[in-house]
Amino acid sequence: MNSATILAIETSCDETAAAVVRDGRECLGQALASQIDLHARFGGVVPEIASRSHQEVINPIIEEALERSGKSLADLDGIAVTQGPGLPGALMVGMATAKALSFGASKPLIGVNHIEGHMFASFFDHPDLSPPFISLVVSGGHTLLVYVSDWGKYEVLGETLDDAAGEAFDKISSYLGLGYPGGPIIENLAKKGDPAAIKFPRAMMKTRNYNFSLSGLKTSVLYYIAKKKSADEEINLEDLAASFQEAVFDVQVSKTERAIREKNVDQLVLAGGVGANMRLRERLSEVVKTNGWRLYYPPLALCTDNAFMIGAAAWFGYNRGAFLGLDAETKPNMTLN
Secondary structure (H helix, E strand, C coil), X not given: CCCCEEEEEECCCCEEEEEEXXXXXXXXXXXXXXXXXXXXXXXXXXXXXXXXXXHHHHHHHHHHXXXXXXXXXXXXXXXXXXXXXXXXXXXXXXXXXXXXHHHHHCCCEEEEEHHHHHHHHHHHCCCCCCCCEEEEEECCXXXXXXXEEECCEEEEEEEECCCCHHHHHHHHHHXXXXXXXHXXXXXXXXXXXXXXXXXXXXXCCCCCCCCECCHHHHXXXXXXXXXXXXXXXXXXXXXXXXXXXXXXHHHHHHHHHHHHHHHCCCEEEEECHHHHCHHHHHHHHHHHXXXXXXXXXXXXXXXXXXCHHHHHHHHHHHHHCCCECCCCCCCCCCCXX
């Protein structure tokens, strides 16, 4: 693999991020602007607001990342950008900026799959990580199990048929009037609750495929809340959060363990924003310890969207010569396959 220093740009949703990454493993400098406060009043991400915010801050964020890295555009070997999946308008801001920098600095342009980026975030703490492995990707927009046989070779074993894990957490939190984003709120409540207090369904737990479904569980929780309210009964939020969270993770952990066995690997990579959940990490740690496997996950700050993960994935694209032309388009529905 050839050495390369790459400027990476991430604007797929509500984080504007840039990072200078060397050889896919070392972050020389990064910067990020979060939009959580902008979207909190709406209980979720508003695409138009996200796009406008990206436009306002992307240039200062890139300048800050370059300044922290001590590098200029002339020092770089390439420009990387999230090509998809993500919000159409948000992706377009990042792509337009990356194209301009690529053209102006005469540097190759590398498109990165956002989901692939999440799997590469673990390189920050684990530079020696290498395939084959199973990756459980759980975030606000994605929930899927992936078999990584080699770099750039992905087999999606299963994915959500409806709500992603993070999306389900957000919706439950919103319905209870607890705020946004819902993941950290539900997790903190669950720490004080009894995960066995309420019997919520474990959808698709026993199916032989690796797909997930959370819409039924979400509906069950909403019915439970509505029933309690109609009877004017108090809702124990801690027990509700713990029971809901455990129902989500029971299915994810069970299917992940089965996938590791079926593919006969001994490494698991946890990725995505929900990967920051300590209960999920605890459950998966128990499984890998019992079986003598290894579990990898990024530091908490790199579980959510960031540019380091885009630069890490881009290094492999750079070495494959997988460059984009200036006529390249974003792919809001981009898949790993």
